[in-house]
Each structure stands twice: as structure tokens, then as C-alpha cells.
Amino acid sequence: MLYRFPVESPQSTSDFYNVGYREPGLTTELPDEKELGTLLETGFKSSEKDFSYHSSILKALNVPENGTILDFGASWGYASWQFARAGFDVKSFEIAKPRAAYGTKLGLTIHTDIDEVGQAFDVVYSCHVLEHIPNPRDALFKQLSLVKPGGLVAAHTPNGSKDFQLNDYRRFHRMWGRVHPVLLSDCFVQHVAGSLAYICTSDDRPENLETWDRISQVKQPTDAAGLFFAIRTNA
Numbered sequence: 155m156l157y158r159f160p161v162e163s164p165q166s167t168s169d170f171y172n173v174g175y176r177e178p179g180l181t182t183e184l185p186d187e188k189e190l191g192t193l194l195e196t197g198f199k200s201s202e203k204d205f206s207y208h209s210s211i212l213k214a215l216n217v218p219e220n221g222t223i224l225d226f227g228a229s230w231g232y233a234s235w236q237f238a239r240a241g242f243d244v245k246s247f248e249i250a251k252p253r254a255a256y257g258t259k260l261g262l263t264i265h266t267d268i269d270e271v272g273q274a275f276d277v278v279y280s281c282h283v284l285e286h287i288p289n290p291r292d293a294l295f296k297q298l299s300l301v302k303p304g305g306l307v308a309a310h311t312p313n314g315s316k317d318f319q320l321n322d323y324r325r326f327h328r329m330w331g332r333v334h335p336v337l338l339s340d341c342f343v344q345h346v347a348g349s350l351a352y353i354c355t356s357d358d359r360p361e362n363l364e365t366w367d368r369i370s371q372v373k374q375p376t377d378a379a380g381l382f383f384a385i386r387t388n389a
Contacts, residue, residue, distance in 0.1 A: 205233040209240040214360035221276035227283030231257035304389035313381035314339040321377040351386040358382035
């Protein structure tokens with residue numbers, strides 16, 4: 155199931171994220187040159203741009219050292235830079251051209267054409283990206299086509315699951331709108347995964363995710379604001 159807010163055409167959606175998208179914090183506010191220099195020197199540690207937790211998630215999912223990652227919806231490149239520093243082999247994709255261009259400040263090449271990134275990744279990883287895409291189903295099928303046999307597609311999104319709607323109705327509806335036009339649910343993940351192994355949960359702690367055997371279909375409680383899932387392709 156998808157909870158879908160009325161959205162524009164794909165072209166106007168692209169324009170929105172290139173020009174009109176504004177949110178407080180790391181999503182749209184950029185550091186000045188001095189601040190960026192400090193962030194790079196410290197590896198972004200303990201800042202709002204610190205993605206070390208996400209590196210821990212990848213390791214909990216058994217992504218190998220030097221594993222190949224596609225950072226799908228890389229934004230300004232902060233996560234890509236930190237994934238590379240953590241030892242992963244990273245490629246990056248971002249639809250918004252100004253964000254992709256900013257990646258050069260971090261020494262990154264961020265592709266704006268998904269057909270340029272190649273394939274056979276150990277994992278395609280996204281963090282709060284799929285809820286911005288007019289057709290997340292097609293996007294997920296595209297991501298699954300880019301991973302190697304036995305590889306993963308993993309994502310964080312706002313939670314559109316019925317459990318969360320029933321648990322916190324007000325917060326559920328506050329999340330939904332033009333910025334988050336599509337809310338993905340546990341039922342949607344099950345539909346896309348089909349017969350493939352997956353885990354779907356509101357508990358993305360690495361110690362929880364590492365309990366998944368990567369061959370089973372695991373649906374855990376999805377009654378909180380966040381949804382995390384990983385789908386494994388057949389080996």
C-alpha cells in the first residue's frame with residue numbers, strides 16, 4: 155500500500171528538487187567554506203551530517219569490506235564521502251544537478267543519469283529518497299536490477315504503514331504533503347519483494363538488523379515514524 159499525496163509530473167518534480175525544495179537542516183542548508191573544511195577534517199563526526207550510523211547499518215547487513223555501494227539520492231554527497239572513508243567502494247546518483255555539482259567540493263563525482271553508474275553493486279542504499287519519487291515501485295525495481303546476485307537494496311523512508319497510522323495518527327498526517335508526497339508501507343515492501351528475502355521494520359538499530367539471516371522474509375513492528383527495509387536478490 156502507498157499513501158500518495160497529489161504530485162506533479164516527473165519533470166515538475168525534478169524542477170522542484172532542483173530549485174524549490176527547502177527544508178531546515180542538512181537537506182538544504184550548506185556550510186560555508188570554513189565550516190566545510192572543519193567537517194572534512196573531523197570526518198563529520200558528531201555533526202548533523204554524520205552518517206557513521208549508516209555505515210554501521212551496512213556492516214550489520216553483512217555488506218563486505220570494500221563492498222560496492224550505490225548511494226541513490228546522494229544529495230550533497232556527505233554520506234557518499236563518509237561511506238568511502240569507511241572503506242566502501244562508492245558510486246553516487248542524485249537527480250538535483252546543483253547538489254550533484256556540490257559533490258566536487260568533497261572530491262566526489264555524483265552522477266545525474268542513473269544509466270551512467272553501472273551495475274553489480276553489493277548494495278543500493280538510500281536514505282529518505284524514495285518518498286520523493288513519483289513512482290517508488292519502478293525505482294525499486296530499477297535498483298534491484300543494479301545489484302549483483304545476492305546483493306541488497308536497502309532504504310530508510312517515512313513510515314506509511316497502518317500500524318504507525320493507528321499508533322500516532324496526528325504525526326502520521328503531519329509527515330504527508332508536497333515534501334513527502336508518497337509514504338511507503340510494510341505492505342508495499344512485501345509487494346515489491348515478492349518471493350525475495352527481506353526485512354521490514356521500524357527498528358533500524360544495527361544490533362537488530364544483524365539478526366536477519368538474509369534468506370527469510372521478516373516483518374517486524376512498523377508502528378513508529380521511520381521505516382527501514384532491505385530486500386535481497388537471489389544468489
